[in-house]
Amino acid sequence: VSSTAPVETVEPDVDVTEDLDSPWxxxxxxxxxxxxxxxxxxxxxxxxxxKEKARQLMLDVHLKGKAVVSNGSREKAEVxxxxxHEHGLWATMQQDT
Amino acid sequence: VADPWFDERDLGRWTPQLxxxxxxxxxxxxxxxxxxxxxxxxxxxxxxxxxxxxxGPEEIDEIAAESTELLARSVRADSLDAAELGLLISAATNLxxxxxxxxxxxxxxxxxxxxxxxxxxxALSRILQQAFGALDRSVVRTPEGTFRLRWSARERALVQxxxxxxxxxxxxxxxxxxxxxxxxxGTDETRSREYAALAREELIESRRAALATVESxxxxxxxxxxxxxxxxRAVNDLRLVLGTELDVSEDDTRRRLPPGPDAERWxxxxxxxxxxxxxxxxxx
Numbered sequence: 001v002s003s004t005a006p007v008e009t010v011e012p013d014v015d016v017t018e019d020l021d022s023p024w025x026x027x028x029x030x031x032x033x034x035x036x037x038x039x040x041x042x043x044x045x046x047x048x049x050x051k052e053k054a055r056q057l058m059l060d061v062h063l064k065g066k067a068v069v070s071n072g073s074r075e076k077a078e079v080x081x082x083x084x085h086e087h088g089l090w091a092t093m094q095q096d097t
Numbered sequence: 098v099a100d101p102w103f104d105e106r107d108l109g110r111w112t113p114q115l116x117x118x119x120x121x122x123x124x125x126x127x128x129x130x131x132x133x134x135x136x137x138x139x140x141x142x143x144x145x146x147x148x149x150x151x152x153g154p155e156e157i158d159e160i161a162a163e164s165t166e167l168l169a170r171s172v173r174a175d176s177l178d179a180a181e182l183g184l185l186i187s188a189a190t191n192l193x194x195x196x197x198x199x200x201x202x203x204x205x206x207x208x209x210x211x212x213x214x215x216x217x218x219x220a221l222s223r224i225l226q227q228a229f230g231a232l233d234r235s236v237v238r239t240p241e242g243t244f245r246l247r248w249s250a251r252e253r254a255l256v257q258x259x260x261x262x263x264x265x266x267x268x269x270x271x272x273x274x275x276x277x278x279x280x281x282x283g284t285d286e287t288r289s290r291e292y293a294a295l296a297r298e299e300l301i302e303s304r305r306a307a308l309a310t311v312e313s314x315x316x317x318x319x320x321x322x323x324x325x326x327x328x329x330r331a332v333n334d335l336r337l338v339l340g341t342e343l344d345v346s347e348d349d350t351r352r353r354l355p356p357g358p359d360a361e362r363w364x365x366x367x368x369x370x371x372x373x374x375x376x377x378x379x380x381x
Contacts, residue, residue, distance in 0.1 A: 027283075031276065032340075032345050032346050033276065033336065033337055033340035033341070033345050034333070034337070035370065035373060035374060035377070037374065037377050037378070037381075038329075038333060038373060038374075038377050041377045041380065041381055044381075045326075078281070078292065078296075081281045081292075082281075082296055082299070082300070085277075085278065085279060085281070085296075085300055086300065086303050086304070086330065087330055087333065088276060088277065088330065088333045088334055088337050090276065090279045091279065091281075092279065092280065092281060092282060092283035093281060093282060093283075094282065094283060094285075
């Protein structure tokens, strides 16, 4: 993953105390119910990942407990989290430190 | 395409129609397997599963007895629906695991007992193949790019009932809905609350729209791709809620084990698992 953060203009709804250079990451956490093939399919569908990449991310979730599935600005992360929640995945976002 | 294992008149079912000699052969293989299992000379077995659960000789005997009975009953049935197929597949899978452990335990012992167990495992594989073959047909992509839903009456009734229940429960804060609305900012409760204040309504609306798509699709046999995507989300929601109510844990073995007080709901859960897998497979 590239470490180059996108240059951002300050938007009114962004907490001014935040470090704007630090991009946000979206994590999907392992849960005992969601089906493996469903999770992989959702990654493909939402992020356009290849079958192999989606499957690898799903396996990371399954075996390591979590995986970073996307990153970017806070707004983008919130949209991604929303779409993942729409699909019933346990997704959270946090600032990459 | 003609397919003796699939009854076109009642979609989503498996009509075993096994020839009598095949049933007799299976019975004989089962009897030989159970004889080896009961043989005092057979070393006591212990099966450990990936989730850390373990089964000793007594539990293995019990599971083997119940699973072989279910197997014998299933292959004689006039027809099985997807839920019954799910149970058959669970039973055959259990037996396969036990057979594999038995072969391990017997290794080096000789005396043809290993052959008996291997023969049984091969018979199980054939049954599993046919059962899975029948299950593989509940969502079919048409050449036009639409999808045919071949859900049985039981599947439609289950989905309809759970859809109505979830639709009514969505606005509330029942514990079973927890997986539908995870905290967006994880342990940062303040931000998670702020996010929920903005997003929860929208999330509910999106879910409600997906449930409405299911409602409309239940009366039809064919749906568009975007409708199937919505149906997939809705079925997954139903499964998440039921799974939460059943307190499903990782690689849960309870649903593979003999039925308990929640047997009916575990069966529903298996059915939803099957429907969801089929949708994902059709869309992939």
